Ligand SMILES: *[C@@H]1O[C@H](CO)[C@@H](O)[C@H](O)[C@H]1NC(C)=O
C-alpha cells in the first residue's frame with residue numbers, strides 16, 4: 418500500500434518483527450449481532466511491473482532507502498496471495514495510489530480498492546489512510562461492495578520482505594458488518 422520504492426531498502430529488522438506466516442487463517446464472529454471476519458493476505462509489488470511512480474515529487478529529500486520527494490504520486494495493481502510465497506493462490510487484487518504527504522519524505526496518503534474472492538465472500542473493500550514508510554500502518558476501511566457492502570474496520574499493512582524487485586507486505590484484515598448490514602443481507606436473500 419506504500420510506494421515500494423520508499424520502503425524497498427528498509428532495514429531487515431522489520432522482517433524479524435513480522436515473520437512470514439505459512440497459512441492464512443480466517444475466523445468468523447457473531448457476537449451481539451456484530452458479524453466480523455479476520456484474516457491475512459500477502460501483497461506483492463514489483464517496481465515497474467505492478468507499481469510505478471507516475472509523477473515525481475517536488476520538494477524534500479530525494480528518492481532514497483526510506484524516502485521519496487514530497488508530492489510523489491505512485492500507482493499500483495498488486496496481487497494478494499494466501500501465503501508469503503508469490504506462487505501461492507491469489508485471493509485478492511489491490512488497486513490504488515499513494516502520494517507522499519510528509520515534507521520529511523517518510524509519510525504518504527494511500528487509497529485503495531481491494532477486490533476479494535474468498536470462499537464465502539466476494540466483493541471489494543475501499544481503504545484510505547496514512548502510511549509511514551518504516552512502521553506498520555493501519556488504514557480505515559471506509560466501505561465495500563458485494564458481500565462487503567457497508568463493511569467497516571481496518572487493515573494493517575506491515576513489510577515482510579523488502580529485498581529484490583518484488584516487495585511483500587502482510588495485510589491483516591479486520592472487517593465488521595454493522596447490524597443493519599447483516600439484517601439487510603438477511604432480508605434480500
Ligand atoms: C523504473 O523505471 C524508471 C523509469 O523508466 C527508472 O528510472 C527506474 O530506474 C526503474 N526502477 C527500477 C528499480 O528498475
Ligand SMILES: *[C@@H]1O[C@H](CO)[C@@H](O)[C@H](O)[C@H]1NC(C)=O
Pocket residue numbers: 502503504505
Ligand atoms: C513457492 O511455491 C512454489 C510453488 O508451489 C514452490 O515451487 C516454491 O518452492 C515455493 N517457494 C518457497 C520459497 O517456498
